[in-house]
Amino acid sequence: MAEEDWDDIFTNLQMSAYKKPVSRRIQRFAARQFWAEEKTDIGGDNQDYVENMFRIEETIENAELTNQLSSRTTQHPWLLEARHTAIHHIVHTGGPFGVKKVTVYTAVVYVDRFLSSMPIQDERFDAAKLLGIACLYLACEQLEEDEVQPGLSDYSSSTKCCGRIITMMRNDVVEQFRGIVTFVTPIQFIKYFLSRFCRDISRKGYAKSKTIEIIMSTIGDLRLMSLRAFVVGAAAALLASNSNILTHEMIRDEINALPQNWLIPLDEVCSCYNRLLETNMHKLQINLN
DSSP, X not given: OOOOOHHHHHHHHHHHHHHXXXXXXXXXXXXXXXXXXXXXXXXXXXXXXXXXXXXXXXXXXXXXXXXXXXXXXXXXXXXXXXXXXXXXXXXHHHHHHTOOHHHHHHHHXXXXXXXXXXXXXXXXXXXXXXXXXXXHHHHHHHHOOOTTSOOHHHHHHHHTOOHHHHHHHXXXXXXXXXXXXXXXXXXXXXXXXXXXXXXXXXXXXXXXXXXXXXXXXXXXXXXXXXXXXXXXHHHHHHHHHOSBOOOHHHHHHHHHTSOGGGOOOHHHHHHHHHHXXXXXXXXXXXXXX
């Protein structure tokens, strides 16, 4: 299955929510979300904030809700198609609604965690579309605070899925997660990493938008989605913050300047950086020499 650039697809659909909205209410919502995403920083830029994110990750790991989908697809390859279908409906539903990118990313995290942990009885999953829509609905509940955000009736009319069925699937997801719906994403580390890695003040705005874009490009790559959010956030911020390609030694120096007790896996950051460079080089203002 060919990889799709979900970030480009979502961005185009997100703009359509503003320019060619399905309703005036959705247009107002999309406009507010677009400007909020452009102007508002997500997360914190201090050590305490990052360490709190680590504690949340530890809670998720202790609950056995980490992303195990990459290894699970070895025995059940049909899960890849189910995942692709779910992502397709997240992007093609969330885009025209004008939801934020962090909401879409979180919805994909929900999909991966659900497919990682759900019991498998038959070698098929017929509810992939419904799963994607329900995960988007759940992510919006957690992250979209605007009072005019799309309601259940909007999801139902847009996707041709009964609102009651969407709610039931949403409840199944929450039950599968044992009520834990707060997951850490790489986007939540952007503010911190840019404060450490982006020393060119004139590049700050570009680095922020490109870091988000790079992170969103990982949605289709199950290997990258299986890495810790901290690793992907660091690699994406390093890539967007520098006008030159970084060597292993340069990345090592940047990582070693961070608190040593964080035990950041340098090899994983370097490997992720190289993969992100390979897949995003055509989008970046970066010197190839």
